[in-house]
Amino acid sequence: MWYNNILETIGNTPLVKLNTITKGVSGTILAKIETTNPGNSIKDRMAVKMIEDAEKSGKLKPGGTIIEGTSGNTGMGLAMAAIIKGYKCIFTTTDKQSKEKVDALRAFGAEVIVCPTNVEPEDPRSYYSVSSRLEREVPNSWKPNQYDNLANTQAHYEQTGPEIWEQTEGKITHLVVGVGTGGTISGTGKYLKEKNPNIQVWGIDTYGSVFKKYKETGIFDKDEIYPYITEGIGEDFLPANVNFEVIDLFEKVTDKDAALMTRDIARKEGIFVGNSAGAAIAGLLQLKAKLKPEDVVVVIFHDHGSRYMGKMYNEDWLRERGFLQDEKLTAKSILAKKESAEIVTLDNQKTVLEAINTIKSMNISQIPVTQQGMIVGKIAESDILSALLENPGLKSAPIAEIMTSTFPFVDLNTSIDRISSLINKENSAVLVEDDSGKIEIITQYDIINAISG
Structure with missing residues (x-):
């Protein structure tokens, strides 16, 4: 068969x-693995459906151009x-989205325009507004x-609702879904509740998004809105696809908990998934x-981990945001093991x-x-020679005439692996600003000393 x-x-997709x-969680917890779709995300389903409906209605004509604001997964579909x-395709996205997502869209021949995240949806620079303007033009x-x-x-x-009903033989008691556009939770939840009105539908939200408060109070609170890192869930407006009547409750998850849980799913279950899956499991654990032991819970795993290699799966990215505190040495711990000494510098007008x-008297290179x-x-012995x-x-x-570019600067949370990779033939050290704002230097000797100490 082909x-x-x-x-x-x-x-x-498999359950x-x-x-x-x-x-430690009661019941049977099942993950709907949407990464097995050809575009590696659940968005393939609705992307094709939207196109087919537009073809039938005449809105999309042969040879036309599809223009959409997307965080990457819908664009892929x-x-x-x-x-x-x-x-043809033109997509607008935000500078919050991972580079992997943008590169993947371009690999499929799409034109991608990256817009600022931290603007209102109605701002002409927002990815919503830019896509609307392009549609007109x-x-x-x-x-x-x-x-x-x-x-x-x-x-x-x-599709998704009937699949889950059949795969669980109608035993599902809870559906847990990260909510962004709202289509997945609303469509799947509506189908399942028609089959069994007692099924609970839980939406996972993020801090900085309006969904949870709106569900609980009916108030759209702009003060709830602020930038967040978690991708694929939460919004600063109310999409028509979010059916609040289908969703029984919302649970908010922090950026840190979502990011770390995303990594844990890969490490503990061998399932390589994206940020919204981490948020969904973190939310489930909070709830x-x-x-109860007899419950059957289905959690949607929306997309693939390969789209987050520069973010949730990058330890330096996590450390820079204070999300990862592990035993691996960092710039901060290397400095703590280093003997305190004033950094030697020279003004660029010195001869x-x-x-x-100075190099001779201080015995430095x-x-x-x-x-x-x-x-x-920086000035080095080899530059002078x-x-x-x-x-x-x-x-x-003056040494300004022969100096070369400065040593790389690193953050206090930068890992020893990253620091070691920056120290090479051109750079014998890195610079770091300590908690008090003082500039410190880390050399290869300091790294060896920290490891052996």
Whole structure:
């Protein structure tokens, strides 16, 4: 048996029991692994549905251009379908999204415009506004508008809901879903509640998003809105696809808990998933007191971990945000083991001869160079030797003439692995600003000393 094209492989994703990460949680916890869709996310389902509905209604015509604001996954589904069906794609996204997502969209031949995150949705620079403007300007174009296009919800009502009902043989008691556009939770939840009104539908939200408070109070509170790191869930407006009547409750999860749980799913269950899956499991653990041993819980795992390699799966990224505190040495712990000594610097107007004398008297090989107290470069023995061999008269010249680019600066939370990779033939050290704002230097010797100490 074969498929006529890649779109026919969408859906019928597996349901997998979680065994380790949910220890201590009552009931059977099952993950719906949407990464097995050809675009590696659940968004393939609604992307094709939105296109097919637009074709039927005449909104999308042959040879047309699909224009959409997307965090990456919907764009992937749309781009894949566009290739099969003969459309062009232009996507707008935010600078919060991972580089991997943007690169993946471009790999499918889409044009991607990256817009600022921290602006209001109605701001002309927002990714919503830019996509709407392009739809007006580009001839024969169509904007799916995944947030308000109810084909999004319908796709999950027709596909995801029935699949889960059949796979659990109707035994499902709880559905847990991260909520972004709202299509997945609303469509799947609506179908399941029609089958059994007692099924609980739990939406996972993030701090900085409006959903939870709106559900509980009916108030759209702009003071709830602030930037957050978690991708794929939460919004600063109310999409038409979020059906608050279907959703029984919302639970908020912090950026840190979502990020660390994302990694734990890979490490403890061997399932490589994205940020919203981490948020969903973290939310489920927060709600575990509501579960009973006989419950059957289905958690949607929306997308694949490969889209988050520069973020949740990057230890330095986590440390920079204070999310990861482990035993691995960092710049801070290396400095703590280092003997306290004032960093030697030279002003860029000092002469080359003065630099030679300082290097000799201090028995060091490279010195940071300052201008008005700010580090602007470095001078090394090898730089001086090369310069003097070429022009012996440079002894009296200012070192600004022969200095090279400064040592790399690192954060206090930067790991020993990253620091070691920055120390090489060109850079014998890195610079770091300590908690008091004082500049410190870390050399290869300091790293060896910290490891052996």
